[in-house]
Amino acid sequence: MRPDVAFKIRVAVESEIPALRELIELSVRTLQKDDYTQQQIEGALGHALGLDTQLVLDGTYFVAEPVGGEPMIVGCGGWSYRKTLFGSDHGPHRESALLDPAVDAAKIRAIFVHPEWARRGLGSFILQHCESAAQLAGFRRLEMGSTLTGVPLYTLRGYRECGRVDVPLPNGAVLPVVRMAKTL
Numbered sequence: 001m002r003p004d005v006a007f008k009i010r011v012a013v014e015s016e017i018p019a020l021r022e023l024i025e026l027s028v029r030t031l032q033k034d035d036y037t038q039q040q041i042e043g044a045l046g047h048a049l050g051l052d053t054q055l056v057l058d059g060t061y062f063v064a065e066p067v068g069g070e071p072m073i074v075g076c077g078g079w080s081y082r083k084t085l086f087g088s089d090h091g092p093h094r095e096s097a098l099l100d101p102a103v104d105a106a107k108i109r110a111i112f113v114h115p116e117w118a119r120r121g122l123g124s125f126i127l128q129h130c131e132s133a134a135q136l137a138g139f140r141r142l143e144m145g146s147t148l149t150g151v152p153l154y155t156l157r158g159y160r161e162c163g164r165v166d167v168p169l170p171n172g173a174v175l176p177v178v179r180m181a182k183t184l
Contacts, residue, residue, distance in 0.1 A: 005066055006067040007067065007074070007075075007122060007125055009063070009064045009065075009129050010062065011061070011063075012056050012061045012076065013056070014053075014056055016056075016063065016073065017051065017056060019073055020056075020063070020073070020076055021051050023073055023075075023114055024049070024051055024110070026114065027112040027115060028045055028049050028112070029041060031115055032148075032149045034149075035149045036175065037173070039171060039172075039173040040169065040174070042173075043169030043171035043173040044167075044169055044175045047087065047088060047090055047091050047170055048086065048088070048091055048167045048169065048175050048177065049147070049175075050090075051088055051089070052089055052091070052109060054080075054082065054084075055078040055080055055110070060078045060133065061109075062076065062077060062078055062126065063076050064076065064122055066117075073114075074113065074114045074122065075111075075112065075123065075126050076110070076111070076112055076126070077108075077112065077123075077129075078108075078110060078111075078130060079131070079134045079142075080106065080107040081137060082099065083095035083096070083097045083098075083104075085143065085179070086109065086144070086145030086177060092167055101139045104139075104141075105139065105181060106137070106141070106142050106143075107142075107144060108130055108134075109144070111123055111130070113126075123150075123153050124153065124156075124157060127153070127154075127157055128157075131184065134184075139184070140184050141183050141184065143162075143180065143181040144159070145177045145178070146159075146178045147177065147178075148176060148178065155180075159181060160181060161178055161179070162180065163178075163179040164177065164179065165178075
């Protein structure tokens, strides 16, 4: 993280859902264009990639803002105590059943950074906050469905690849997603 920029993190609220969707779309279109085709990106937005509003309602989705100046959301991400591994409200394989911290892994979900604020440690900052929150809730293991773009960051943060999933998209494209896991 750049020493001249500090960030704060807080729980996202329902009124921010439109702004979060806008941030996620901009982040995907800009930061993931080197890892996915335009067809994959268009098919994935609002499906495999996007906001799961259940996380906002559960209070497990967060926004990051720079300290000082006007408030603005520059990153977002969360964790979940539900079975859904990845995806938006309209994504595949949605399972709202609750996880048991004694036997299940919490899910790290939907970490996105505004392109103008990328490469400043913000993704790591959000990830660390989510990991700590899941640990406070009693979870000792974490898993996620990572984009190809996120794999280098998550690998540096101690996650290991444990499989790959090819997600069929509504437009006929297929999105490769990497399953990753970590023990706290």
